[in-house]
Amino acid sequence: ETGVTQSxxxxxxxxxxxxxxxxxxxxxxxxxxxxxxALGQGPQFIFQYYREEENGRGNxxxxxxxxxxxxxSSELNVNALELDDSAxxxxxxxxxxxETQYFGPGTRLLVL
Amino acid sequence: AxxxxxxxxxxxxxxxxxxxxxxxxxxxxxxxLFWYVQHPNKGLQLLLKYTSxxxxxxxxxxxxxxxxxxxxxxxxxxxxxxMSDAAEYFCVASAPSNTGNQFYFGTGTSLTVIP
Numbered sequence: 001e002t003g004v005t006q007s008x009x010x011x012x013x014x015x016x017x018x019x020x021x022x023x024x025x026x027x028x029x030x031x032x033x034x035x036x037x038a039l040g041q042g043p044q045f046i047f048q049y050y051r052e053e054e055n056g057r058g059n060x061x062x063x064x065x066x067x068x069x070x071x072x073s074s075e076l077n078v079n080a081l082e083l084d085d086s087a088x089x090x091x092x093x094x095x096x097x098x099e100t101q102y103f104g105p106g107t108r109l110l111v112l
Numbered sequence: 113a114x115x116x117x118x119x120x121x122x123x124x125x126x127x128x129x130x131x132x133x134x135x136x137x138x139x140x141x142x143x144x145l146f147w148y149v150q151h152p153n154k155g156l157q158l159l160l161k162y163t164s165x166x167x168x169x170x171x172x173x174x175x176x177x178x179x180x181x182x183x184x185x186x187x188x189x190x191x192x193x194x195m196s197d198a199a200e201y202f203c204v205a206s207a208p209s210n211t212g213n214q215f216y217f218g219t220g221t222s223l224t225v226i227p
Contacts (some may be wrong), residue, residue: 004155033215042202042217043156056214090156098144098163098206101215103156 004104023091032074118218135203
């Protein structure tokens, strides 16, 4: 059984650009959540997808958007990048809503 | 409103002595509660979770936590610290909201283990 994987591992973008981060959920999991972890901070909940539908959203602007595919993998898209978007982006999958979340290693995004 | 407060940003213990990492939560509901550990440059690993079954929850690596509803606390303990326990620890609460499930992380406690 493979764990949660994320790609890419690192990424450098400039202000105003757009970025897409990818997450493959653990086998058998239908729920994916995304988090932003700024340096020295705890992860902040961005949103959750359950069976291809958004099921919850944290306090992030609409330029943060996502998708979940029929195989339950997911994408996080961020438009109009700002310097403060520099962070570690974590994806977590779970077998169902409110079940234990298993985290991927993260994608470290640097916005210059 | 839901929130998680980790009462100590840094905890330092000697190897072989007990560990106590404190967490309080506030919620209109009975939340699911979790402790995760994050080693440097690594992803988050689940230590244990509480989901309204037994109030004393045992996790991996000798860690355990006790849910105390009257105190709205979910403190993490370990009888004897090991050098490999040095890491960042996060207390997490999960609860339903009008926009779906929400997950709330505390700000983290950095554990240092002194040889």
